[in-house]
Amino acid sequence: MSQRKFKRAQQKTKKCSEKEAQPAPERQSSVQAMVWYREEDWETLIAMFADAEMLPRTYEAWLERAQEMQEKVQADGDAVIKVYIDPITFPKWCKDKDLPMNAEARAQLAIEVAQAQTFSL
Template identity: 35%
Template sequence: MSMFSEGPVTVGICWYHPEDYQECRKLFAATDPLQDTYAEWLKQAEIIELQTKAQGAIVVRTFVDPKTFPKWCKKHGIKKMDSGARSEYSQVKAREMSQEN
């Protein structure tokens, strides 16, 4: 059953390429560390993705590039690169992607 009464909403979930994961971990280590390994992170992320879809949402994987994410944060006035910043990034990117379709 959908928790969204007005139809499905689009939800962005931050996603990482395996080759970028360790660099992303370093980027977020001080404020909001990620799981030790990509495999650990992926397992948790896939569970969250399934739960979100089960609630009726359309899930968009928004890939975080460790080279461009700090620039995106700066451009949007985000000083702390933590889970809140990643969440905001993923929602903005998901909206952008859904508007392109």
């Protein structure tokens, strides 16, 4: 191996070891939008969702799962914005967007609301 190639190899090795020695950059916290339901709206919403079978049968079971997810997100350092699905406005919103009333639409609404809230802060 020529001296020139040897020096290049040393430089590459040095750069690699410097990268490994540097701590990983800190993760920036973010805002997570979470779909949320009011107990008094649960039965009405379940009846209108195209994918109701994907949700827990009871509000209490859903709430327990949602709170666990919220705690995990917050433990990771992120903020949570709860976006409540309203049984009166959600069907109109879906119709205006030509979307079925399913999880994808609920998630899209949550993202839109969260973005609007974070931009106005």
